[in-house]
Structures are given as C-alpha cells and as structure tokens.
Amino acid sequence: MHSLPFVGKHDAAVDDKGRLSIPAEFRNALPSDAQRHVVLTVGSSDFINVFPVDYFNAFYAPSENDTANFALDDSMDRDMVLLTEAAVRPIDAQGRVTVPGNLLKQANIGREVVFFGRQKFFTIWNAEAFQSRMKSVSLSKAEAWNMLTDKTKGKGQ
Structure with missing residues (x-):
C-alpha cells in the first residue's frame, strides 16, 4: 500500500474533453506501481470516488463468505450499483x-469541481455540493478528533 495520504481540498475545472488535472499532491500520493491508472466509481451523492488500483482491489476483495456466496442477490445488487x-x-x-x-452526470458535475482527500483515496465533487455539505457539517473539530481517537483505541495492544 502507499504511504503518503490523500489529504486536503483542491479546486479544479473540467476541460472541454472531460479531463481533470489531478492535483500534484494527489499524484505524488499514488503508489509508484499504479501511478498511471485509477478506478473511478459513483459516490453516494454529488461526488465520484477515485481509488488507487491497489487500494480498490484490497477494499473490494471478497471475503471467504463473499467468495462462497458470489451469486447471492445481495452481492449481485451491490456489484450492479457500484461496478x-x-x-x-x-x-x-x-x-x-x-x-x-456518465459519472460526471451522476455526480451533477459541470465545470467547477473540488478534489477532496480521504486518506487512502480521494473524491471529486460538484463544487457547489461540496460547499453545501461543508456548511451542513455540525461536527466540531474536537468531536472529529474524538471519533478518530475512539476508532484507534485498542490498536497495538
């Protein structure tokens, strides 16, 4: 896995050919063996998930139960929605x-976008939707740090 995290917010614009310049910080965080490809998927609202190939493969890797139940409707439905x-x-x-x-349309992305780092992957947002979401977040910085601290308690013990 890669060692540099995807962090921060970067404003950008979609060009006439549907291309986006990935921020240099994010390009530098891509693992060297996968620097030339990314996996793009629908997000849960007005954004697109962008994964390094290795992280997507590890994240999406089936568990033993999934392997045995690959044809079950739940698994099929999930894959139909996400893949x-x-x-x-x-x-x-x-x-x-x-x-x-099709991904730009589903995320309601026009010209202006925001790249938002989420540690092991990043997202591309409709700029207005990102600003709206930021304004609606009611979590304080202290609460956010406490959530992260609670999540990591017990690791390494």
Whole structure:
C-alpha cells in the first residue's frame, strides 16, 4: 500500500474533453506501481470516488463468505450499483484523467469541481455540493478528533 495520504481540498475545472488535472499532491500520493491508472466509481451523492488500483482491489476483495456466496442477490445488487458505472482510467503525462460522462452526470458535475482527500483515496465533487455539505457539517473539530481517537483505541495492544 502507499504511504503518503490523500489529504486536503483542491479546486479544479473540467476541460472541454472531460479531463481533470489531478492535483500534484494527489499524484505524488499514488503508489509508484499504479501511478498511471485509477478506478473511478459513483459516490453516494454529488461526488465520484477515485481509488488507487491497489487500494480498490484490497477494499473490494471478497471475503471467504463473499467468495462462497458470489451469486447471492445481495452481492449481485451491490456489484450492479457500484461496478456497472465504474471505470479504470489512465493518468496522462500531464497528470490528467478523463472522467466518463456518465459519472460526471451522476455526480451533477459541470465545470467547477473540488478534489477532496480521504486518506487512502480521494473524491471529486460538484463544487457547489461540496460547499453545501461543508456548511451542513455540525461536527466540531474536537468531536472529529474524538471519533478518530475512539476508532484507534485498542490498536497495538
């Protein structure tokens, strides 16, 4: 797995060909063996998830139960929702990725976007939707740190 996290917020614009320049900080955080491809998937609202290939494969790797039950409806439904619209896209020499039109449409993305780092992956948001979501967050910084601390308690013991 990669060692540099995807963090921060970066404003950008979609060009006329549907390409986005991935922020240099995010390009540098991609693992060297996968720097030329990313997996793009639908988000749960007005954003697109962007995963390094290795993280997507590890995240989406089936458990033993999934392997035994690969044909069950729940598994099939999940895959239909998440993978039907997914795409593996190369990153060109200028650090740009072409986002499929269907993903841009589903995320209501026009010209202005926000890249938002989520540690092991990043998201591409409709800029207005990102600002709206930020304004609606009622979690204080102290509460956010406490959530993270609670999550990590007990590790290494």
